[in-house]
Amino acid sequence: METATIFWTVIGVLAAALLVYVIQIYNRLVALKHAVSKAWSNIDVLLKQRHDELPKLVDVCKQYMGYEQETLIKVMEARSQVASAREGGDVGALGAAESRLRLGLGNLFAVAEAYPELKADSTFRHLQDRITGLENSIADRREYYNESVNLNNVRIEQFPDVIIAGRFGFKPFDLLEFSEAEKADVSIDALFAG
DSSP, X not given: OHHHHHHHHHHHHXXXXXXXXXXXXXXXXXXXXXHHHHHHHHHHHHHXXXXXXXXXXXXXXXXXXXXXXXXXXXXXXXXXXXXXXXXXXXXXXXXXXXXXXXXXXXXXXXXXXXXXXXXXXXHHXXXXXXXXXXXHHHHHHHHHHHHHHHHXXXXXXXXXXXXXHHHHTOXXXXXXXXXXXXXXXXXXXXXHOO
């Protein structure tokens, strides 16, 4: 009888240890999932702030840039695409829309160089600095978001976490990536050609 008691005690201890281990894995996966959500929320706040600033910038530019309406229209169209992707939580579409918006803003700021009165306008300078600061913050937060996504995605593919992740429906997240066109320099010659 003593051997049976020892056997069942060992089985009980091993089962308890396994349960504690599974709970720890589950809790780490939950923490990673929420880290991604928090990182996304940080980006979302900055995108909303920039979304609110862009119409002000375009309005100031319209006063000086009567012949550059196409540039202003492209910025506002890209702004709408970013808002739609952000509100829909579509990270892939957001990356593409962000690329177009950043390219449009780069073009807008480059074209503004041809308008000394605009460059001297204090409201334009303030908005340009504000939007540039938001762009830098978005880039920093994007890096943090992508790191959080990477940690989550690696963890849910590692053994034994993959078993717990599959059982409880943990899913990978998409990275927030911008196109190569967004990273390229703005061609000043192309802006003023034609």
